[in-house]
Amino acid sequence: MNGGMITAQSSTSIGQTSFLFYITLIISISAIVLLIIFYYISTQKTILKEKAESMGYESPNEMVRDKLAGKPRLLSWNVFLYDDSKSIALRYLLASMVFFFIAGSFGLGMRLSLTNPNPHLLTPDEYNVLLSEHAILMIYMFALGAAFFLGYYLLPSHLKLKRDVMGGYASVAFWIWLFGGIFILVSRTATRWYYYPPLALELAEYGGGVFNWLAVIGLEMVFVGVVINCIIIIKLIASERSKDIKLSEMSLFTWAMLFTVVMTISSAPTLMVGLGMLFYDFFNPIFFTAASHQVLLFTIMFWFWGHPIVYIAIIPAFGLIYEIIPKFTGKPIYSYNSGIIGLGLLLILSELVWGHHLMNSGLGVAWDIFFGTTSFLVVIPSAITVFNWIASLWSADRIRLTTPMLFVINGIIDFIIGGTMGVILSAAPANDFLHGTYFVTGHFHFIFLGLTVGITFAGIYMLFPTLTGGRKYDVRLARWHFYLTALGSAVMAGAWGIGGFMGMPRATAGYFARFQPYQDVSIAGGIIIAIAQLIFLYNLAKSYTKQPSISMDNVLENNPTSPEIPVTTPAPTPPDINITGGAK
Amino acid sequence: MGNKTGIVMALAILVIVGFSVALALDVPIKPQFIPSPVPSSGPEHVVNVTLWADASGWDFNHGTVNPNIVVPPDTLIKFTVIEEDGEPHTLTIAPGAKETSFSTTVLPTSAITCIIGHKSYGSIYITSPGEYTYWCTVHPLTMVGHIYCNTTAKIGKPAPKYKFVNNVSMNLQNNVLIYNGMKYPSLYIPVSTYLNMSVNDSTLENYSIYFNPGSGINMTGETMLINQTNTSSYGGYYFVNPGVYTYWNMDNTSKYGLIYVYTNMVNQTLYADVAGWNYSSNMSYGPVNPTLTFSQYTLVNFTIIDEDNLTHSIIINPGVSENTSYTALAKVTKAHPTTSFLYFFSETGNYTYWDGYHPSTSVGLITITNSTPAGSFTIGTQNIQNHTYNGMRSFITLRDVEGLIPEP
Structure with missing residues (x-):
């Protein structure tokens, strides 16, 4: 053996050694971190257990639920240890906020990449990943997460729960849902939120993404978590409700949650089955291959769920609007019964309109007419709801324009604009031309930004003193958060709507140069929205730099709207007033 | 609960968002079967294969369904795929007896358009003996056949050998071909030269390169050098007739360059x-x-x-x-x-x-x-000559002339 050989060997072994060293270092540090977390959790659990035993409870969870029932809950890391309904709610709040910011940053990335007609910041592959992840995470992780946050947080108060015993299941459902979302994120799927085969079956960066199989598993897990949650919420409403609250006295938010979960349970199974078949196709392509002539079958299975999820994402917001308006007008909602009828009609119609997503897919003219007609019919419950809100505002003596109320009014306006665009799309001839354009993107971003995002923030602002343990948010910053969000979403979605009407194709990494003005305007809108959300984060952090100074009560929990309760006294004090009017 | 929980949560969100963006931008890439490139001296053998794309099977109404293709090593198989049934198809090839993801798609669905009778062209260079599988990813159950490469295969006529080979590499910027800062340089090549033009498309623009005889763009007599693409690509042509040719980009016909083929x-x-x-x-x-x-x-x-x-x-x-x-x-x-x-x-x-x-x-x-x-005539040893006068620029490519191979 000569010297050269020895040198070559030793240099190789040094390379391997340093690699092993770094791997060992990373594993060691991770193990230490995990050990610290485990130590913290197990210590807390032991303390809880001892306390529970000393107080005569069989399990710590029982004590937690019993002791914390009906009390304001704080945002804290302990929510991951407790499994009463409100702790589960706060887990959903934390997770959905994290995913909101992740998916939002993906949306911003797409906007920034479209400053040039040719893809320049992102490659088309990267753009496709961001496009798909933005949609999937926003819908399944943010919108559904926020809905469960509101449901789990407000329902126990609104229903005056007899007992809160489903926490164990809810906790499991949360973790399944969360890991499903993480799997989807890690999979870096590029299949858009449709998972259409054969694209989804092509495990390559130019197809559905190399790890798209993981996204299919992740979405199935999300569904399992979501369906468990829906069953729990139905059980909360149906059998755990206090006898004091009759069905006809339930708050409109409760009705909205009920319709939401019924809608989910009745439509999710088709796509759950479809995803199972899709996963089987990875190994043995028999279901959704073109050779089987059943590719369209998956699109039908998808949209049978895909349209209801759109309503699932906004109906909790509808319910919350019904709760927020009376708090700032001082009068009950204009018509309680028509509120229920409007939401209930949406439940029924949501199952009958899915075909309007497939008007270009060859279902046939007869079906196009059927689904176009049912889509037009959606105008009736939507109008009932909107007019109910407007009538409530109209009949008010005085409307206090606090930040949550501003979000509500903006949500109503955005819903009217976005809904009108939806009506245009439901006409099959117009749909042929507008389907593949940014008009559709503008349509649903108006609604999602105005309602899902805006009303969730309105709810967070109303619950702010409770969640933060009696802290105040900076009203000026909150106003800026609102104004910029409203302005940015109108600018962005408006430019998409106009550009889309001119024929600007959506979901592409580049565009024709003649659409540059619309893209530039929407980029400006997107950046404004991003700045607004950073203001919200700053506001949250800033509120923690001061000591708690106000009451932890909030009007959403303590005063569930009910037509039977006449409002004799002035409206309950909302958090905004507390802040400006001095603390207790 | 600590007083700083909200601050920690806000920071945690920003950190997690940062990691997520970094993760999402790191798009995983599937390992692909990359066939050997055709050597600059040209392939040993060329086999022309015509396939009719039908969902029921390749060549479904044209003789043997899913025919076996037998070729000797170092063969350039030139495919002509004819759309038969109006459905989307691909021509995908992988080494081995089975369809695997370690494959290369010679013709994607965008190339094999759904227009019945439309012809699309693609090729693959097969160097090593063994079994290969060709199939359509849309119809993997029906449209699947095999390529056998063995040394005893006797089909295919020898490819023309080129007297001279000229490789010229240009950059594509704003749909204009640029060499060393020169837009559309004039190319002077001796007759009987295989001009191999490679285009470096770093900005992923759409382009397709054509040339036609004569000075100026003539869209009726054009020949394709590089098919419509948006990545770096190459294409070549064996110039056997002297004269002036014009080369241009179909996506921007406002500018063009000239090829002088001299004897x-x-x-x-x-x-x-x-x-x-x-x-x-x-x-x-x-x-x-x-x-x-x-x-x-x-x-x-x-x-x-x-x-x-x-x-x-x-x-x-x-x-x-x-x-x-x-x-x-x-x-x-x-x-x-x-x-x-x-x-x-x-x-x-x-x-x-x-x-x-x-x-x-x-x-x-x-x-x-x-x-x-x-x-x-002599080629000389000069490599590249830049000559600038009055803003006029000319350019000679006399490189890579070592591949002097006798003409058949």
């Missing part, structure tokens, strides 16, 4: 003197204002040397008299006494060369005949 290259030196071209007191430069005779398609490398420290220019125009509408091709001054330029004579007939500063004394004739040049 003969001649060095011609002219001494510029106020008393006449090649005038010398001792007549050592030969006759004054000589009549120059070249054969058609000759590329003449003129060298102009200033003889009397005055300023001279040279103008060449067709016809037997001076035509002032033509501009100067080169200029010599006291400061720059020597210059050279290339002139390609594509038409027969008479030309006049004259000095723009001394038109009455320095004027001569060039006669271009259509006779075959005697003897062979």
Whole structure:
């Protein structure tokens, strides 16, 4: 053996050694971190257990639920240890906020990449990943997460729960849902939120993404978590409700949650089955291959769920609007019964309109007419709801324009604009031309930004003193958060709507140069929205730099709207007033 | 609960968002089967295969369904795929007896359009013996066949061997081909040259490169060099007829470049003197204002040397008299006494060369005949010659000439 050989060997072994060293270092540090977390959790659990035993409870969870029932809950890391309904709610709040910011940053990335007609910041592959992840995470992780946050947080108060015993299941459902979302994120799927085969079956960066199989598993897990949650919420409403609250006295938010979960349970199974078949196709392509002539079958299975999820994402917001308006007008909602009828009609119609997503897919003219007609019919419950809100505002003596109320009014306006665009799309001839354009993107971003995002923030602002343990948010910053969000979403979605009407194709990494003005305007809108959300984060952090100074009560929990309760006294004090009017 | 929970949560969100964006932008790439490139000297064998794309099977109504393709090693299989049933298809090839994801898609669905009868073209170079599978990813159950590569296969005629091979690599910027900062450089190549043009498309623009005979874009007689794509690609053509060709990008036809295919290259030196071209007191430069005779398609490398420290220019125009509408091709001054330029004579007939500063004394004739040049021409050892004059730029590619292979 000569010297050269020895040198070559030793240099190789040094390379391997340093690699092993770094791997060992990373594993060691991770193990230490995990050990610290485990130590913290197990210590807390032991303390809880001892306390529970000393107080005569069989399990710590029982004590937690019993002791914390009906009390304001704080945002804290302990929510991951407790499994009463409100702790589960706060887990959903934390997770959905994290995913909101992740998916939002993906949306911003797409906007920034479209400053040039040719893809320049992102490659088309990267753009496709961001496009798909933005949609999937926003819908399944943010919108559904926020809905469960509101449901789990407000329902126990609104229903005056007899007992809160489903926490164990809810906790499991949360973790399944969360890991499903993480799997989807890690999979870096590029299949858009449709998972259409054969694209989804092509495990390559130019197809559905190399790890798209993981996204299919992740979405199935999300569904399992979501369906468990829906069953729990139905059980909360149906059998755990206090006898004091009759069905006809339930708050409109409760009705909205009920319709939401019924809608989910009745439509999710088709796509759950479809995803199972899709996963089987990875190994043995028999279901959704073109050779089987059943590719369209998956699109039908998808949209049978895909349209209801759109309503699932906004109906909790509808319910919350019904709760927020009376708090700032001082009068009950204009018509309680028509509120229920409007939401209930949406439940029924949501199952009958899915075909309007497939008007270009060859279902046939007869079906196009059927689904176009049912889509037009959606105008009736939507109008009932909107007019109910407007009538409530109209009949008010005085409307206090606090930040949550501003979000509500903006949500109503955005819903009217976005809904009108939806009506245009439901006409099959117009749909042929507008389907593949940014008009559709503008349509649903108006609604999602105005309602899902805006009303969730309105709810967070109303619950702010409770969640933060009696802290105040900076009203000026909150106003800026609102104004910029409203302005940015109108600018962005408006430019998409106009550009889309001119024929600007959506979901592409580049565009024709003649659409540059619309893209530039929407980029400006997107950046404004991003700045607004950073203001919200700053506001949250800033509120923690001061000591708690106000009451932890909030009007959403303590005063569930009910037509039977006449409002004799002035409206309950909302958090905004507390802040400006001095603390207790 | 600590007082800083909200601050920690806000920071945690930002950190998690940062990691998520970094993760999402790290798009995982599927390992792909990359066939060997065709060597610059050309493939050993070429096999033309025509396949009818039908969801029921390749060549479903045309003889054997899913035919086996048997080729010797080092074979370029040129596929012609004809749309049969109006459905989307791909032509995907993988080594081995089964369909695997370690594959290359020769023709994607965008190439095999759903127009019945549409022909699309693709090729794969197979070097090593073994079994390969070709299939359609849309119809993997029905449209699947095999390629067998073995040394005993006797089909396919030898590919034409190229006398010269020229590789030229250009960058694509704003739909314009650029070499070393020069937009659409003129390419001078000897006849019987395989011109292999590779385009570096770093900005992922759409483009397709064509050429046609003649000077100027002519969309009726064009030939494709590089098919419509948005990535770096290459394509070549074996130029066997001399003349002027125009190469251009279908996505931006406002600019184009020229390819000069010459049969003969001649060095011609002219001494510029106020008393006449090649005038010398001792007549050592030969006759004054000589009549120059070249054969058609000759590329003449003129060298102009200033003889009397005055300023001279040279103008060449067709016809037997001076035509002032033509501009100067080169200029010599006291400061720059020597210059050279290339002139390609594509038409027969008479030309006049004259000095723009001394038109009455320095004027001569060039006669271009259509006779075959005697003897062979030399390529020379020069690699790239940049020549700039009056904003006019020319460019010679005489590189990679070591692949001199006798013509069959």
